[in-house]
Amino acid sequence: MSVETSKKATGRNSNVIVAAVCLAFFTGMIGMAYAAVPLYKMFCQATGYGGTTQRAEKQYAGRVLDREITVRFDANIAGVPWEFQPVQRSMTMKIGETVQAHYKATNKFDRPVTGRATFNVQPELAGPYFNKVECFCFTDTTLKPGETLDMPVLFYVDPDIVNVPELKDVKTITLSYTMFPIEKTKPVASSEPAQGNSKTISNTEANLGG
Template identity: 40%
Template sequence: MYAAAVLISALGLSYAAVPLYRAFCSATGYSGTPMTDPSRFSEPSRLVPSYKDPLNDTKATQRIRVSFNASTSDQIPWTFVPEQREIYVLPGETALTFFKTHNKSEQDIIGIATYNVIPDRIAPYFNKIECFCFEEQRIRAGEEVDLPVFFFLDKDMLEDKETRDVKDVILAYTFFSARRNPVNGQLEPDTDLSLYRVGKDSL
C-alpha cells in the first residue's frame, strides 16, 4: 500500500510539474519568464514613470528599448508578427503593443503561445498586466486577429546593480498548436518545451 501511494503521488506530481513550474516562473521571473503576479502592479505608485534616477536625482532616467520577436512552430500554419518592432519606455511607464496572427489554413486551429524575456536578469522586473500567453487562442480558417500585450518595467530595476544599466530588452513569443493533456484535459503546447532554451542572456 505504501509503495502504491508513493507511485500515485509521484505520478500526480509529474503531471503537476508543468503548471507548477509555470506558476513559479511567473511569480519569480525565473529563467527569463516575465512577471504576471497581480500584486506587483496593485499599487498605483508602481505605474508612474521614473523620470529621475533614484540613486542620483540630478540624472534623468534613460528610456529602455523593448523589442518584440514572434515565431511559430513548423506544425502550425499561422503567420505571427509584432505590429511594432520596438518601443521605448521608462521604468514604471505602462505600454501597450499588439501582435498580428493570421490562420492561413482552411480549418479552425487552437494555438498556445510561450514567451520569455532577454536578458533573463530583467525578468523579475518585467510585469505583464495583460497577455495572451499560455491561453487558448482559437483562430478560424483564414481569420486574422490582433493580440494585445500590456506591460511595464518595474522601477525597482533602477536600484538593482544587475539591471540598472540594461538598455535593451527583447520580449519573445512562440506559437505552437495545442494538444489536450490526456490526464487532466488541459490544453498545452504540442511540443517538448524542454527542447527550447528560454531566458538566454545574450545582451
C-alpha cells in the same frame, strides 16, 4: 505451527510490506510528476525564473524614471499554420511608463485553427521587473481560414530594475512569444442519432468547420 511454517509466513508478510512500500512510492512519484508542471509555472510566475514575466493586476501609476529602455519584440511558431509577428520590432519608452505593443496573427490554413502562446524575456534576470497588465498569452485563440487578429500587450518595466547590480546597465529587453497549436476534439455523431439531437450535432460540427 512448525518453525518452517512460521518462517514462510514471516517471509510472505515481509514481501507484502515491501510491495506495499514500493507501490506507495511509485504512486507518490506519479503524483509529483503531474503536480510538477503547474507548481513550476507558479514558481516561475512568482520569481521570474527562466525569464517569466510578472502579471500586474492594474496599470502602473508609480514613479517614471528619466531613463529610457528599449524592448524588442520576437515571435515564433511551433507547428501552428499561422503567420505570427509583432507589428513593430522594437519600442523605446521610459522605465516605469506603461505602453502598448501589438502582435498580429493570420491563419493560413483552410480550416479553423486554435493556438496558444507562451512567452519569456531576455535577459532572464529581467523577468521579475517586466510587468504585463494585459496579454494574450496562455489564452486559447481560434482563427478562421484567412482570419487576421490584432493581439495587444500592455506592459511596463518596474523602476526597481535599476537597483539590481546585474541589470543596472541593461538597455534592451527582448519579449518573445511562441505560438503552439491546440487541438480541439470534434464531436462524433452517432450512426443513429437520437431524435431531437441531430440538429444540435449538425450545428456543432458546422461551428467547428466539420
